Amino acid sequence: MTKRMVAVGTLGGTITMTAKDNEKGVSSTLGAEQLVASVPGLSALSVDLRLHTLANLASGSIQFEHLFAALTWAKQQIDSGASGVVLVQGTDTLEESAFFLDLYWPYAAPLVLTGAMRSPNKAGADGPANLLAAIQVAMSPKVRNHGVVVVMNDEIHQARFVKKAHTVSLATFTSPVFGPLGYIQEGGVRIFRAPSERAILPVPSQTSDKVLLIETVLDEATELYSALPSLNYQGLVIAGVGSGHVSEKVRDTLPPIIQKMPVIMTSRTGSGSTTNAVYGYKGAEVDLQQLGVIMAGFLCPRKTRLLLSAILWATQGNRQQVEQALQKYLHLYNAY
Template identity: 40%
Template sequence: MAARAKPAHPPRETTPVPDPVVAIFSLGGTIAMTTDPATGGVVPALSAQELLDAVPALQGLPLDLRVHDFRRLPGASLTFDDITALSSAITTALQTGCVGAVVTQGTDTIEETAYLLDLLHCGDAPIVVTGAMRNPTQPGADGPANLHAAVIAAGSPQLRGAGVVVVLNDEIHASRTVRKSHSTSPAAFTSPATGPLGRLYEGRVHLHSPLAQRTVTPSELTNPAPRVGLYTATLGDDGTLLAAMADACDGLVIAAFGVGHVPQDFVAVLERTAARIPVVLASRIGNGPVLQATYSFPGSEKDLLQRGLIRAGHLDPYKARLLIHVLLAQGRTSTEIADAFHTTAAH
């Protein structure tokens, strides 16, 4: 007698897994500019949603995009208050389920805003800053491609722990090392000392090396905005303007020649200033370190460090100014600031 076939079970219903969520924060800048009929020039006008709508390829990504119109400003007009408020908004988005965040803004200040966000970001989720060198009215506008690449990067597990990175021209740069090295080229963003962290191709992140260590200062900014000066050493400067600036500052960064050298006329001013406020010695070159024990003439790196200046290490003057600003805003002492720069220089 044939065995009776067992009744087939109905297929089990499965709950679809939602796509990971990436938050998009638009600040304005070239990527969001259109022509102003009154002036004939371009101004920030596009919303974050309009930026996304201009990139149909985003719809094919396995990501859900959550849009935030945060500011509509040129990059040059962004302030510390704007970026600290943005950092808080991003933290909230990441705490409510987003796997990463993208910031679109003007390229004039990307190398600074990205590093400031990196100092304030203590989580593992990646934050990707991008923009455009050609506005949407120009042939070959690069904004859509940069935004597409940035969204892919923000949703990539490979960038967890990377902190804040800058993505333009399909290259991924650490915020600590990136610089805008050309005023108009779509390949303007480079990392002179290290090269890019990686690249994007075939819709994926490809890293060249392990992620570098980061300096994070997530404490609340409790003090009023400190005044941190940035003074560049130049041929024939007698130090008069330096002394005037130093008197008005709560902290000072010296963009010195070469490996950390200044005119001899600077020495007395810098020694006197370092006894009152933190003074950081950086190199105006932006590629390579400030040394600490090679040259010994008055105004050399060894001489200045012995007089109380703080070595910036590989940090360029712009990044050193941001680090000292955040530390002063947190109420840190000169000794604590020196320790923080020593730790950063060791990375």
């Protein structure tokens, strides 16, 4: 049997963290070679591994520049013959990294993200099992054309749907409404759905345009909204209440913001789509759309911010091109 080639790169995260002498807590210390050495069952796979330590960062400190560097490395691996790529990072921002990379991943071969909820020094550490499963998924031809996926707890999730839904549970990663793309059982990869069309944007020459994400809350102050047109932001995403609503006070601050930048409404609920024509009161979706607010549909607030950022970078902020791209890609992400 011909061996497949899989590249494994590490950015850090709980899966790489150990305790240092006389220090409380754990921090990222392990590299790719040390991680792979701890995984039982790899010798049974018909796979050659290329290993590379990209960084040793807690996931909350990952920047766009780190992800673009990881993307460049991952593309080089596919171009030099890898069947798939595994990228290891911390779970706190893993859902955002997965979606961000999915916006730029042009290959049929899979890019698989994984991590761990328990550090290697804990009983029942899940890192080795997650890494083994991620390598199995990266090897599988069944996962081709699905773009970037997240593999955790023997489940395979699409980048557009996956979210971290619990602070510490091993089953923290879920795909609300749509469920996982597939799972791993007895070393085999099971896939439930055909590939979905994906947005694939050009890698930008600049990333200076910034998008602000605000979650609206009960009896919300409006000073930040009022100041926003004078601040250095080029887009606004609002995580609205319910199916995409804000208070009357917030609504009244939006017209000057909309004049300056695209404003997208999402839902803060964590599951389900914004609505388009259910509620007509002031601050609800009918009223907001008449003002020029764009409804995001199923795309969550954090991923909407990333999509809008990528579009701004690709169009260099050209308002007409931004709005055309938003219409195209938001339709794509809501074509179910």
